[in-house]
Amino acid sequence: METSTLSVPEVSRLCREVLDAVGQVVVGKRDALELVLAGVLAGGHILLEDLPGLGKTLTARSFAQALGVEFRRIQFTPDLLPADVTGSLLYDQRSHDFTFRPGPVFTNLLLADEINRTPPKTQAALLEAMQERQVSVEGTTYRLPTPFHVLATANPIEYEGTYPLPEAQLDRFLLRVSFGYPDSDEEFDVLRRRMARRREEAEVPRVVDGPTLLRMQAAVEEVAVEDSVGRYLVAVVRATRADERVLVGASPRGSVALLMLARAKAVLAGRDYVLPEDVKELAVPALAHRLTLRPEMWLQRVEPERVVRDVLAAVPTPASDALPSYSR
Template identity: 60%
Template sequence: MTTAREIADTGAQILTAVRTVVVGMDDPLEIALASILAGGHVLFEDVPGLGKTLAARSLASALGLFFRRLQCTPDMLPGDVTGSYVYAPDSGEFVFRPGPIFTGLLLADEINRTTPKTQSAMLEAMAERQVTVEGNSFPLPAPFHVIATSNPIEFEGTYALPEAQLDRFMVRLSIGYPEAEGEAQILQNRVLRQEEATHVPSVVDAPRLAELQAAVEAIHVDQDITRYCVEIVRATRGAPQVEVGASPRGSLGLVLLGRALAALDGRDFVRPDDIKRIAVPVLAHRLTLTPQAWSQGASAADVVRSVIGQVAVPPTVRALG
């Protein structure tokens, strides 16, 4: 059985490999890796040009996963994602031709540029690791993960992700602009490469990743920690700025991602600080603010931070925090 120390060592190697080409994303990269180790999907939401696509491609390469990129557009159809039946002249029958979703890691680039009908084509795949076309179900490769990108500042020609779609993402991450030194390093790396293409070596392969994911399942979660997660999520439902709070899937996301973060830290148990660190990326995109809060400039992230400050850490695990 793979130990937490082994997960931490392997995780450090993966992040080191990715950071050879991705600069200034240390925290988002670690949380994205933890999300994959926890079996989840990742949404990067930020302005264009910050390296979201490069980060997804680099993670896929370091994890040894077959990678496909889907550039979302308004005219894209569900069959362009899942695949469809096509006529085979040789046999005189219709045969299923798999779409780009049949991969290890799918990058859905600018997912908010395609229509809700096409966005929903990914729901079954993200939740059940299968797609259904004309009544026939087809299993996806294992492991299977989706990393999507979204531009939050552009509204013309875009379609906001519905709550059901957002809820399928374990985390929503914002990268932000790099520091001056980091941006200079990006330029220097490009000059030294002398080409546009980047290369990240594989640290693990798909079977080894599956072993790491299975080992994360063995990380201990104290009952007081699970109760702490529940109290945080319940507090979002009662916040005055919130119209619809986080669902139980949010509570589950805190626990699952908390285990993965603990493993990446070499621990076989979850601490309250793990939950505090991931509360915003796990919960903020699951909240619907009231019109009054929205008009006053409030953000879901601020609500989650306020809730974290109000919910008491369980006394039996306070010392671990």
């Protein structure tokens, strides 16, 4: 297996090729696709929250094909059990012993489809996998393969028969992405491409493979974050905790998530350093789902995204070209 380090320009080029490949199928959503790829580059998990029929499942499958990693899908339903996710022990009559049968979580890219339609007990089965990259069954711990990423989908409108994700599990998602409706030209392009390929399924060419993806993720660690930018990032996160509309603000895990996403965004742009604009661009998808607003804010139709945008407008943006202190 090749383990040499990839340079930031090489990773940026590969990322553009991956986005171009996925963009052949998922039409007109380049900005949202960049967010998803930034989440994968940063080594995290992504929550795709949007209305049905906007390409959430297609996006997950397309990225798995372009990245050349193993892909599995779990359709979350009210009767799904934790063992259906993690796996279970089965009795082998030939050996007269119990053997472990891995569940679908043992993959590289797991699509947790409609994750809010399964009870909290099954939702919690993913917690250990998402945070520790392992599962525990009957006292035995099993490591998950690397890379390992969860792309979960949820419908933000229809709540009947659903189980909202608890804050602890929402916090495990590096970012939350929404696609939105395409414009008329993009929607016609979807129809045109469907007629041109003469079949429902769309194949995405493989651009990289699992080991190469790990090397791409390692390149993110080479991106420098100057002290003033790091302090600006912390100030933004802390301001969410001080806002009077917020009951619970973003935790230090949110600070780390925003840092890693900003570094991944810099790599996508071909830079080995983070700009304050990277922090601004990623603050809403990285932090909004981590905020718990006060109950009265629901009556005033205040959304967490609005709170984050107000915080960004209030926190002064730094301007510095100094070297980061940790690199001296």
